[in-house]
Amino acid sequence: MITIDxxxxxxxAFTAVHDITFTARPGRVTGFLGPNGAGxxxxxxxxxxxxTPTAGSVTISGRRFADLPNPGREVGVMLDASxxxxxxxxxxxxxxxxxxxxxxxxxxxxxxxxxxxxxSEADRRVGGYSLGMRQRLGIAAALIGDPQVLIxxxxxxxxxxxxxxxMRDLLRDYADxxxxxxxxxxxxxxxxxxxxxxxxxxxxxxxxxxxxxxxLQAAGTVVRATDLPALQRAxxxxxxxxxxxxxxxxxxxxxxxxxxAAAYDxxxxxxxxxxxxxxGLEEMFLELTAxxxxxxxxxxxxx
Amino acid sequence: xxxxxxxxxxxxxxxxxDVTRIPLSRAVRVELRKMFDTRAGFWLIASIGITGxxxxxxxxxxxxxxxxxxxTFAKAIGFPITVILPMVALLSITSxxxxxxxLTTFTYVPDRRLVIGAKTLTSIAVAVASMLFAFAIGAVGxxxxxxxxxxxxxxxxxxxxxxTIVLGNLTCLLTGTMLGMLLRSSAGxxxxxxxxTLLVPTMSxxxxxxxxxxxxxQPWVDLxxxxxxxxxxxxTGAEWAHxxxxxxxxxxxxxxxxxxxVMRSEVH
Numbered sequence: 001m002i003t004i005d006x007x008x009x010x011x012x013a014f015t016a017v018h019d020i021t022f023t024a025r026p027g028r029v030t031g032f033l034g035p036n037g038a039g040x041x042x043x044x045x046x047x048x049x050x051x052t053p054t055a056g057s058v059t060i061s062g063r064r065f066a067d068l069p070n071p072g073r074e075v076g077v078m079l080d081a082s083x084x085x086x087x088x089x090x091x092x093x094x095x096x097x098x099x100x101x102x103x104x105x106x107x108x109x110x111x112x113x114x115x116x117x118x119x120s121e122a123d124r125r126v127g128g129y130s131l132g133m134r135q136r137l138g139i140a141a142a143l144i145g146d147p148q149v150l151i152x153x154x155x156x157x158x159x160x161x162x163x164x165x166x167m168r169d170l171l172r173d174y175a176d177x178x179x180x181x182x183x184x185x186x187x188x189x190x191x192x193x194x195x196x197x198x199x200x201x202x203x204x205x206x207x208x209x210x211x212x213x214x215x216l217q218a219a220g221t222v223v224r225a226t227d228l229p230a231l232q233r234a235x236x237x238x239x240x241x242x243x244x245x246x247x248x249x250x251x252x253x254x255x256x257x258x259x260x261a262a263a264y265d266x267x268x269x270x271x272x273x274x275x276x277x278x279x280g281l282e283e284m285f286l287e288l289t290a291x292x293x294x295x296x297x298x299x300x301x302x303x
Numbered sequence: 304x305x306x307x308x309x310x311x312x313x314x315x316x317x318x319x320x321d322v323t324r325i326p327l328s329r330a331v332r333v334e335l336r337k338m339f340d341t342r343a344g345f346w347l348i349a350s351i352g353i354t355g356x357x358x359x360x361x362x363x364x365x366x367x368x369x370x371x372x373x374x375t376f377a378k379a380i381g382f383p384i385t386v387i388l389p390m391v392a393l394l395s396i397t398s399x400x401x402x403x404x405x406l407t408t409f410t411y412v413p414d415r416r417l418v419i420g421a422k423t424l425t426s427i428a429v430a431v432a433s434m435l436f437a438f439a440i441g442a443v444g445x446x447x448x449x450x451x452x453x454x455x456x457x458x459x460x461x462x463x464x465x466x467t468i469v470l471g472n473l474t475c476l477l478t479g480t481m482l483g484m485l486l487r488s489s490a491g492x493x494x495x496x497x498x499x500t501l502l503v504p505t506m507s508x509x510x511x512x513x514x515x516x517x518x519x520x521q522p523w524v525d526l527x528x529x530x531x532x533x534x535x536x537x538x539t540g541a542e543w544a545h546x547x548x549x550x551x552x553x554x555x556x557x558x559x560x561x562x563x564x565v566m567r568s569e570v571h
Contacts, residue, residue, distance in 0.1 A: 049413045050406065050570040065413060069324040072411045079410075083403035087341030093407075096340075100325065100333050100411045141407065 001026055001180055002047065002149060007056035009042055009204075016042045018204045019056070024182040024197070026148070029175045031195030031212075032184040033285065039204035040184040041079065044153050047182075048077050060149055072101035076142030076150045081134035081157075086127030090117055090137045093126065094144060101145045111140035116166070131158025139167070143174075150174065152183040156190050168194045188285045200285065216275055221256045224249040224272035225263065234266025235259065251276060325412055330421035331428075338395055338425060347391055351433045354383035359444040363451060371448040372457035376441035377468065381534075384433050385472055389479030392426035393492045396483030396565075401490075405570045415565055423480050430476045434469045464536035471533030474526070474546075475500075477554050484561025487568065499553070500527060526553040 002024040009017040017039040024030035034040050045051040047058045049065045058065065060075055068074050084093055094108045112122050115136035126134060135158055142150060150171070156164050171194055175181050185191045191198060198215055200207040208215070222245070225231040231250060235242050240262055242252035249272065252259060256273055263270050339345050358379040366375055396419065399405030412418050449456045460468075478499065482492040504527035511518040511525075521528055522545040529549040532542040 045569070045571075048410045050409060052567065052569075068413070070322045071413060073322045075410075077407075077410045079406055080403070083406040085341060085398060085402040085404045087343055087402075092340050096333060096337060097407070097411060099336070100329065102325075102329060 001061055002030075002151070002182055003059045003062075004043070004047070005057050005059075007043060007046060007058060008054045009039075009046060009051065010054045016204050017046070017053075020201065020204075020206050021056075022199045022206065022209050024149075024180050026180045027175055027178050028196040029171055029181040029183065029194050030197045030199060031191030032182055032199050032201070033188060033191050034184075034186065034201040034207075036186050038186075038201045040186075040201065041153055042204075043201075044079060044151055044182075044184060047151055048075070048079070050079070070101055070145075072097060072145040072147070073103070074145070074147050074149065076145065076147040076152075078135075078138040078142045078151075078155060079153045081131070081138035084126050084134070084137075087125055089123050089125050090129070090133075090140075091122040093137065094122075094140055097141050097144050103145060107144050107146075111144045114143065114170075115140040132160060132163055135159055135163070135167075139170070148178070149180045150182065152181070154185055155183055156185065156187075164190070188282050219276040220251055220253045221259050222249050222251050222272065222274055222276050223256075223259050223263070223270060225268050225270050227268060230266065230268045231263060231270075234268045235262050237266060238262030325414075325417065327417060327421060327424075330412060330417050331424050334395065334418070334421040334425040335428070338391065338429065344394070347387065347394070348429060351384055351387050352436065354387070355380045355437055355440050358383060359440055362444060363448040366448075368452040368454050371445070371452055371454060372459045373441060373445045374459045376444040376448070377438060377460055377465075378534075380437040380441050380444075381434075381468060381472070384437055385475045388426070388430050388433060388472060388476045389482075389496055390493065391429055392423070392476045392479035393483045393496065394489055395422045395426060396480065397487055397489040397492050400487040400570070403571070409570050416562070419484065419562065419565060423477075426476055426480060427473065430472055431469065434472060438465060461536070467533045467536055467538065471530050474530055474533070474550055474554065477558070478526070481554050481558040481561055484565050485557055486561075487565070504528065523548045524552060525549060 004020055004022050004024075007017055007020045008015070020039075020043060022030075032040055032043070042051060046053045047060070047065065048071075060068065065071060065075070071077075088096075091108060091112065094111055095105075098105060098108050112119075117133065117136055117140070121129075121133065126137065129137065135155060139152075139155065142152065152171075155171075156167055159167060171181050171183065175196070183191070183195075192212060195212055197209070197211050199209040210218075223231065223235075223242070228244070228248060228250070232242065232244075235250065235252065235254075238258070238261070240252055240254045240259060242250040242254075245251050256275060260270070260273055263273075337344070339348065359376060362371070362376055362379045366379075399408050399418075408418060409415060445456055445458070479492070479496060482495050482499075486492045486495060504525065507517075507521060507525045507528065511521045522542075526549040529542070529545045532538050532546060538546075
C-alpha cells in the first residue's frame with residue numbers, strides 16, 4: 001500500500017506538485033494519469049526519496065521509503081529505464097541489484113526469463129539496447145527483490161503492441177496476487193485497460209480520482225435510436241439534457257436506467273444503451289485537463 | 304514469455320521478517336564490483352598497472368646509473384598513480400549522476416551516506432592495493448635496473464617514508480572524492496581537479512615569490528606544497544601542521560559541503 005498525503009513540491013515560485021493525496025491499494029493497479037509535465041514523475045521521485053518534498057509525506061506499507069531497511073525487497077521501482085550505466089550489460093545490472101539487496105543469484109536468470117530477454121541480449125551492454133529492451137530490463141530490476149509494491153513511471157513507453165500486452169498481463173497478474181501497483185502514463189487508453197483505480201493530475205494538482213468503474217459511470221450514458229429527434233424529445237420530456245455525439249448518438253450525464261425509462265415512456269425504440277466507454281473517459285480526461293494542457297494554450301494563443 | 308509472475312514472485316503481500324538493513328560491507332563489495340564492471344572503469348584501473356610497468360622500464364632505460372635507486376623507481380611509478388587514483392575516486396561518485404545510474408543506486412540504498420562511504424572506502428582500498436603494486440614493481444625495477452647497470456642496489460625508502468607516500472596519495476585520492484561530491488559531474492570534476500593540481504600551485508608559487516605575506520602563508524594554504532612534504536619524506540612538527548591545515552581547507556571542509564549537497568540534491 002502506498003499512502004500519499006498532502007504531497008507538495010515547489011521550486012521557487014513554481015509549484016510542480018500541489019497538495020496531492022491518494023492511496024494505491026494492495027491487489028489493485030492504480031493508474032497515475034496526466035499530461036506531460038503534470039507532475040507525475042516528480043511525485044514518483046518523492047515517493048522513493050530521490051526528491052525531497054516541500055510538504056506532505058509518503059508511506060509505503062506504513063513506513064517512509066527512507067526508513068525501509070532494504071527497499072529493494074519491499075518496493076520495486078522503475079522511474080526511467082534509460083537511467084543506467086551504458087557500459088554495463090543487462091545481466092550485470094541485475095547482478096548488482098541482486099547483490100545489493102542480498103537475494104539468491106538464481107533470481108537474475110529467473111528475471112531475465114520473466115521479461116523475455118535472451119541470454120545473448122542479457123550479455124550485451126545496455127547502451128545498445130532498444131527502449132523496449134530497457135523497459136523489460138527495468139521491470140526485471142523492479143521485480144527482482146520480490147516486492148509487494150511496484151512504482152513504475154511510464155512502463156509501457158517504447159514497448160511494441162505485444163510488449164504492451166505482456167506488460168499489462170504481468171501487472172494484472174501481480175496485482176491479482178495481492179501486490180500494489182502504481183503506474184503512471186500520459187496515455188489514457190494504456191491506463192484504463194489495466195488500472196482498477198485512476199488518479200488524474202494536471203499542472204501538479206489532483207484533478208479526480210476513483211475506481212475506473214466509478215469514473216466510467218461519471219462519464220455518463222450513450223444512447224442511440226433510429227429516430228434521433230424522437231429520442232431527443234423523449235429525453236427532454238423526462239428532463240434529461242443530452243448532447244449529440246459525432247457519430248449520431250446522444251450522450252448524457254444521466255444514469256442508463258433513467259435514460260431507458262425516458263425512452264420507454266416516449267415510445268422510442270433504442271438501438272443502443274450503455275455507459276460511456278473509453279471515449280467518455282477520454283473526453284473527461286481532455287476536459288479535466290483542458291486548462292492544463294499545453295495544446296490548448298497554444299491554440300488559444302494562435303486564435 | 305513463458306514465465307509468469309506467479310512462478311517467480313512467490314510471496315507478494317507477505318511481510319518480510321527476514322529483511323535486514325544493508326550493511327556497509329555489502330555496499331563496499333557492490334561498489335568494488337561497479338568499479339571494474341565497465342570497460343572504462345576496468346581500463347582506468349588497469350592503466351595503473353600498465354603505466355607502472357612503462358615507468359619501470361623507462362627508468363631502467365633512461366635514468367642515469369647513479370639514480371637507479373628504489374626511491375627513483377617508486378617516484379616514477381607513483382607519479383601516474385597520483386593522477387589516476389583521484390580519477391577513480393571522482394568517477395565512482397560522479398558516474399551515478401553523469402550516467403544517471405544513481406536513480407537505481409539511491410532507490411536500492413536510500414541512505415546516500417552509506418553509498419558515498421562505501422565508494423570512498425572502495426577507492427581507498429584500490430589506492431592501497433595500487434601502492435603495494437607500485438612498491439613491489441619498484442623493488443623489481445631496482446633489482447633488475449642495478450643488475451643491468453652493474454651498480455649496487457640502493458634501498459633508500461624507509462618504511463615510514465613509504466607510509467607517508469601512501470598518505471600523500473590518499474590526499475590526492477580524497478581530493479577526487481571531495482570534487483565528486485561537490486560537483487557531481489564527471490567532466491566538471493576532472494577539469495577542476497587539474498585546475499587545483501596544476502594551475503593553483505603555479506599561481507601560488509608566483510604569488511609567494513613576489514609577496515612576502517603570502518610566502519609566509521603558503522605552507523598553510525597550498526595543498527600541493529604541503530603534499531610534497533609527504534612525498535619527499537621530510538616531516539617536522541610544523542610540516543605536519545601545514546599538512547593538517549591544507550587538508551582541512553582543501554579536502555575536509557569542501558568535502559563536508561559536498562556531502563551535504565549529495566544528501567540534498569535531486570537525482571534525475
